[in-house]
Amino acid sequence: MPIVETRGLTKRYPGGVIALDALDLDLEPGVIGLVGANGAGKSTLIKILLGLIAPTDGEARMLGFDTVAQGAELRQFVGYMPEHDCLPLDMTATDFVSHMAQVSGLPRAASRERTAETLRHVGLFEERYREMRGYSTGMKQRVKLAQALVHDPRLMLLDEPTNGLDPAGRDEMLDLVRRTGREFGIAIVMSSHLLGEIERVCDHLVVIDAGRLMKSAPITTFTARTQVLAIEVDPSPDALAAALREKGLPVKEEGRLLLVGLTHEDPYDLIRDTVAQLGLGLVRLEQRRQTLEDLFRDPAGEEDATYVPAIA
Numbered sequence: 001m002p003i004v005e006t007r008g009l010t011k012r013y014p015g016g017v018i019a020l021d022a023l024d025l026d027l028e029p030g031v032i033g034l035v036g037a038n039g040a041g042k043s044t045l046i047k048i049l050l051g052l053i054a055p056t057d058g059e060a061r062m063l064g065f066d067t068v069a070q071g072a073e074l075r076q077f078v079g080y081m082p083e084h085d086c087l088p089l090d091m092t093a094t095d096f097v098s099h100m101a102q103v104s105g106l107p108r109a110a111s112r113e114r115t116a117e118t119l120r121h122v123g124l125f126e127e128r129y130r131e132m133r134g135y136s137t138g139m140k141q142r143v144k145l146a147q148a149l150v151h152d153p154r155l156m157l158l159d160e161p162t163n164g165l166d167p168a169g170r171d172e173m174l175d176l177v178r179r180t181g182r183e184f185g186i187a188i189v190m191s192s193h194l195l196g197e198i199e200r201v202c203d204h205l206v207v208i209d210a211g212r213l214m215k216s217a218p219i220t221t222f223t224a225r226t227q228v229l230a231i232e233v234d235p236s237p238d239a240l241a242a243a244l245r246e247k248g249l250p251v252k253e254e255g256r257l258l259l260v261g262l263t264h265e266d267p268y269d270l271i272r273d274t275v276a277q278l279g280l281g282l283v284r285l286e287q288r289r290q291t292l293e294d295l296f297r298d299p300a301g302e303e304d305a306t307y308v309p310a311i312a
Helices: 041-050 071-077 093-103 108-121 137-149 167-184 195-201 238-246 266-279 292-297
Strands: 006-011 017-027 031-035 057-062 078-079 156-160 186-190 202-207 210-219 225-234 252-254 259-260 279-290
Touching: 006 041, 006 186, 017 041, 017 057, 017 202, 031 167, 031 195, 031 266, 041 186, 041 252, 071 078, 078 137, 093 108, 137 156, 137 167, 167 186, 167 195, 167 292, 195 292, 210 259, 225 238, 225 266, 238 259, 259 266, 259 279, 266 279, 279 292
Parallel strands: 031 186, 031 202, 078 156, 156 186
Antiparallel strands: 006 017, 006 057, 202 210, 225 259, 225 279, 252 259
């Protein structure tokens, strides 16, 4: 059963702003990345799924529940980690997370036990009795993750979980998200504007643009090998680029790299022999993979297919 279904989902705000425009979406369980430019409709979609705002038109279902008519019943099965700071800083992590567990329906005794386990999972067990006013940004983010996880939800919605973190803190948070999805088997929808994070953690990608669905497919679809060889030589690629063009290979220069389309029957041997003839040092020769950044550089998939083929 899909964890998220939308049909014709539309949200219009006063002033004629259309945040979601007849969005149709079907998402199966897994770790799903939700990406899009600012104003693309990501936050509006999450708010509708949580039942915090109602759509103008269309419908949305999550875990089989109608998000409008069955919102209160649905929320006991869903964990939500908001983007912005919203913690009561005069409380300890234990008291806050335990309270959130009870709000989600756990008995008091069970909530305290689950809180201890969850804070251990997110790396805050030793700091659990400190008031959160003394927490670093990374510790606060971990508390927000803990309160979303403590009641053992079937689905977690994470809105920019690495917001405000330094590189080391981002790595630790992404590792936590990945482990949570894999070790506990919880479906996760993670919104992020950092494509590298999505690529590291998620196994499915949803791209929204101007309130419409642009792409929804496994991550591997977007990161497949291209028909492009990347070549790096020392000291300079200029002579090699000229020689390969003379031999009929399509060559594009990108900084110190040469990008060669795989249109020749046996380009590897030809490139190797040419490098040797020119007396150059071969630093790198590899078949390129697409990245998620390629998708946003050319949303229509219409870039020169010689160098970056259209995304399937």
